[in-house]
Amino acid sequence: MCGIVGYTGTDTAKDILLAGLKRLEYRGYDSAGVALERTDPAGETHLDVIRRVGKVAGLESELDHVDDESTCGIGHTRWATHGRPSVANAHPHACCGGNIAVVHNGIIENFAELRDELTARGHVFGSETDTEVLAHLVEEAYAQTHELVAAVRKACERVVGAYGLAAVCADEPGVIAVARKDSPIVIGRGEHGSYVASDIIALIDATRDVVVLEDGQFARLAPEGITYTDAQGAPIEPEITHIDWDIDMAEKGGYPDFMLKEICEQPRVVRDTLVGRLAPSGELDIDELGLTFEELDLIDRVYVIACGTSYHAGLVAKNLIEGWARIPCEVEAASEFRYRNPIITPSTLVVAVSQSGETADTLAAIRDARIKGAKVFGITNVVGSPVARESDGVIYTKANKEIAVASTKSFIGQIVSLTLLAMLLGQVKGKLTTGQVRMLFRELGDTAAQIQYILDSQREAVHEAALACKDAPSALFVGRGMGAAISYEGALKLKEVSYLHAEAYAAGEMKHGPIALIDPGFPVIAVTTKSPVYDKVVSNLKECEARGAKIIALATEGDEDIKQIADHVIYIPAVRDAFSAITASVPLQLLARDVAVMRGCDVDQPRNLAKSVTVE
Ligand code: AGP
Numbered sequence: 001m002c003g004i005v006g007y008t009g010t011d012t013a014k015d016i017l018l019a020g021l022k023r024l025e026y027r028g029y030d031s032a033g034v035a036l037e038r039t040d041p042a043g044e045t046h047l048d049v050i051r052r053v054g055k056v057a058g059l060e061s062e063l064d065h066v067d068d069e070s071t072c073g074i075g076h077t078r079w080a081t082h083g084r085p086s087v088a089n090a091h092p093h094a095c096c097g098g099n100i101a102v103v104h105n106g107i108i109e110n111f112a113e114l115r116d117e118l119t120a121r122g123h124v125f126g127s128e129t130d131t132e133v134l135a136h137l138v139e140e141a142y143a144q145t146h147e148l149v150a151a152v153r154k155a156c157e158r159v160v161g162a163y164g165l166a167a168v169c170a171d172e173p174g175v176i177a178v179a180r181k182d183s184p185i186v187i188g189r190g191e192h193g194s195y196v197a198s199d200i201i202a203l204i205d206a207t208r209d210v211v212v213l214e215d216g217q218f219a220r221l222a223p224e225g226i227t228y229t230d231a232q233g234a235p236i237e238p239e240i241t242h243i244d245w246d247i248d249m250a251e252k253g254g255y256p257d258f259m260l261k262e263i264c265e266q267p268r269v270v271r272d273t274l275v276g277r278l279a280p281s282g283e284l285d286i287d288e289l290g291l292t293f294e295e296l297d298l299i300d301r302v303y304v305i306a307c308g309t310s311y312h313a314g315l316v317a318k319n320l321i322e323g324w325a326r327i328p329c330e331v332e333a334a335s336e337f338r339y340r341n342p343i344i345t346p347s348t349l350v351v352a353v354s355q356s357g358e359t360a361d362t363l364a365a366i367r368d369a370r371i372k373g374a375k376v377f378g379i380t381n382v383v384g385s386p387v388a389r390e391s392d393g394v395i396y397t398k399a400n401k402e403i404a405v406a407s408t409k410s411f412i413g414q415i416v417s418l419t420l421l422a423m424l425l426g427q428v429k430g431k432l433t434t435g436q437v438r439m440l441f442r443e444l445g446d447t448a449a450q451i452q453y454i455l456d457s458q459r460e461a462v463h464e465a466a467l468a469c470k471d472a473p474s475a476l477f478v479g480r481g482m483g484a485a486i487s488y489e490g491a492l493k494l495k496e497v498s499y500l501h502a503e504a505y506a507a508g509e510m511k512h513g514p515i516a517l518i519d520p521g522f523p524v525i526a527v528t529t530k531s532p533v534y535d536k537v538v539s540n541l542k543e544c545e546a547r548g549a550k551i552i553a554l555a556t557e558g559d560e561d562i563k564q565i566a567d568h569v570i571y572i573p574a575v576r577d578a579f580s581a582i583t584a585s586v587p588l589q590l591l592a593r594d595v596a597v598m599r600g601c602d603v604d605q606p607r608n609l610a611k612s613v614t615v616e
Helices: 013-027 056-063 111-120 132-145 148-157 258-264 266-274 293-298 308-325 360-371 409-428 434-457 459-469 482-498 507-512 534-545 577-598
Strands: 003-009 031-039 045-053 072-078 100-108 161-169 176-181 186-190 193-197 209-212 218-222 225-229 301-306 329-333 348-354 375-380 393-396 474-479 501-506 523-528 550-556 568-572
Touching (some): 003 013, 003 100, 003 176, 003 218, 013 031, 013 056, 013 072, 031 100, 045 056, 045 100, 072 100, 100 132, 132 148, 132 161, 148 161, 148 218, 176 193, 186 225, 193 218, 258 266, 258 577, 266 409, 266 434, 293 409, 301 308, 301 360, 308 329, 308 409, 308 577, 348 360, 348 409, 360 375, 409 434, 409 577, 434 568, 459 523, 459 550, 459 568, 459 577, 474 534, 482 501, 482 577, 501 507, 507 534, 523 534, 523 577, 550 577, 568 577
Parallel strands (some): 301 329, 348 375, 375 393, 474 501, 474 523, 523 550, 550 568
Antiparallel strands (some): 003 072, 003 193, 031 045, 031 072, 100 161, 161 176, 176 218, 186 193, 186 209, 218 225
16 A cells, blocks of 8 residues: 655645655555656646655655756655566556656556556556556546546546546646545645645645545645546535644654654553543443444344454454453454355444554455444544444544554554443443443553553563563463463564564463473563463463573562563553553563664564555
């Protein structure tokens, strides 16, 4: 999934495009490029397309040689889906005449047949990408419409798939045409012109009043203003949303990396996600629920569907939904769920968890579940995202923009939101009294201060543990119950940011095979917080210690016994076991981040990954 940006106005376009692309780099960094309009001494406008493999910084040095006169252009940062990272496959893609250029985020599913058709009509392709067909389709349509937005609309009629695209045309200087279907597009007017981007963060410096373009809508950006039309070309007045994020949230706020900044934002995320969720009556207030209590009371099966870290939030939710509401709950990898024939009835609730709200497998699983008659509830961090739009109800995790590829604050926001959902189901099913809900809600709120305490008091202990792991070839994470659920997340975090191989196991499973991996010095990271199964975890740890493992234990403050078997102990405040996933996740996030820093990895943009995965 890529990032696109566009600007037309009175300022130097290349500077604005570069600044926007840097903010969008979390979406993909295989290549970057711009198309800038240039007017020659004869008054003729031409398009200069400049592209580079790799990060935006590389493109920036390329643009140092380009003069500043252009005031209109489009830009792109890529995460390769069709065609390997190369200059030829980098966006923008131009048409045969070179007078039209397009940048695109999404996937053109029928690009092969369109390509054959266009080739048969004499078009010459220079890349392996799906996107290039758009440039040639717009070129053909423009020959008939002589108006860029109309040409883009016509081209989109031929396309099957997802697109957030922007196009420029040398014959229509200063105009940018924009279209959207299933990929995010935001548009805004600033003091010096009109802006478009895949994400608010790329234009927040210029304006805080944006239009989130809807599927099937089009826009014409010009220096003097913006007009919007629907799929038939009729004018429309989309809603303007005011964004109250501060720039700092967009920048690192003084932290060495976004991952650490976002880990340290988690106390706020807990508080913000709980704001206004408990009515004075003790009733939980989830107004975006989209389902009546009567409908909820009929629910007899829950599936949590998600990918990666969001899937691990589901593992936590399973314990709570079954524990508090006594409803059977399955946690499913969306990529599997969509292709197996799960048992779904109208009294099935499918909870789709997705930070980005645009993960392809999760979206497809939602659509499949809806067709089969399930009620769908979304938990996402992105307002107006496809997951939100395609669910009956939604809870927004108030994590704000998460920039580091490794999800941290959104994970905590997801667990808090799923905990609220489990409490609500327990309340509706009459398993939890209002008094119990009030008490649980209060304790859930207390986790914000407990996270802050861990951030303030355990950084040194985590650092020592990281030093103990950083040179190991591999590591194991173990726990039981809630501890098992977050061990999977601990292992994923370490893998994805430090490239150190790590696996997680329910501690009781170790002796059925994985313990064979342990030799002297092998790091075992164990979640041994006080819980009904604490003694069981400790005895499993003793089996590992007996084989010479280096034990790093996450323990409850005041637990001195654990020091007898652990080489390193990271303490977290005493908390109800149901909420331990929230607090115990934080040291695991910090551990992964510190090991990655020690191993010289790019903490915020790990290799081979992207922030949201909009392809299968
Ligand atoms: C987690 O750190 C990764 N970024 C990845 O596993 C992520 O959780 C997964 O791709 C799901 O993304 P989503 O929550 O945006 O759907």
